[in-house]
Amino acid sequence: MRVALFVTCVNDTMFPGTGRATVTLLRRLGCDVVFPMGQTCCGQMHLNTGYPEEGGRLARHFTDVFAGHDAVVVPSGSCAAMIREQYARLAPAATAFAERVAETVPKVHELSGFLVDVLGVTDVGAYFPHRVTYHPTCHSLRGLRLGDRPVRLLEQVRGLELVPLPAADECCGFGGTFAVKNPAVSAAMCADKARNVTATGAEVLCAADNSCLMHIGGTLGRQRTGVRTMHLAEILASTEAAR
Known part of the structure; x- marks a missing residue:
């Protein structure tokens, strides 16, 4: 193809x-x-x-x-x-x-x-031995209606421990220009999201949109949580040979 x-x-x-x-x-x-x-x-x-x-x-x-x-x-x-x-x-x-x-x-x-x-696959041959939580971004969840497709892919990654994110369907507060035009509201929404992420004990926050990961990652970084952000593609591309 x-x-x-x-x-x-x-x-x-x-x-x-x-x-x-x-x-x-x-x-x-x-x-x-x-x-x-x-x-x-x-x-x-x-x-x-x-x-x-x-x-x-x-x-x-x-x-x-x-x-x-x-x-x-x-x-x-x-x-x-x-x-x-x-x-x-x-x-x-x-x-x-x-x-x-x-x-x-x-x-x-x-x-x-x-x-x-x-392609009809969920097991893509990935290996990622870390504790991960997944944030379903607004456009993927409400626009594209991807449902559990990203989660099904993560569940098949060898070595990965997937932990649920509390209030996962709540917006992170980025929303493109929303974060610029409404910074106080955006920051408050992101603080809630960051608090839920850290509550999972995850090492890595995963999502399918880097714009949202950038927004949440900024808050996680300023709070010195130690939680990394990674796009879904980067986790799925990881292999045991890359250890």
Whole structure:
């Protein structure tokens, strides 16, 4: 299967290890992974801040760049939700853009959804001997409705002890520009999330969105909790040989 990686802005700029881990994981599972060099932003932050025309141009560019692949994998529930939920609304009816959206968007998958639903695997051959708790981010939980797919993948990782996160479905308070426009509320929400994370006794907090991990990780770091944050792709890419 020919799979294109959409790495996303946050990962490309701040968490390149997530992109590398995604490629390692997909190749291990037999996928032919390509990285279209023309990719830019999905347009989410433009649309969310009131610039639909600019967001629409980026959406049109995305559908041009990623046309023709068997699947497009996105290691971010937030960006995958933007593409799958909003692109059809940005494309005027009966246009070439709308045709390209109809062709490309159904092939776009968040990483865990692609592994479980498209490849049909939960055991990806990973080894990660640590105590881990999982935070289901808002877009993956409420937008994409990934359900327990990430958890099913983590449960099959050898050596990993998965512990439940109290109030897991509560937002961490990031929400992109929400954290900028409402810093006090955002910080209070994140403090609640950090308190629940530390209560698990986990060594590692895992999620499918680095934006949320960045937000929670900042609080965990300032509190000197010692809890690390890791994207789901990085845990699933880990193997016993890498010990």
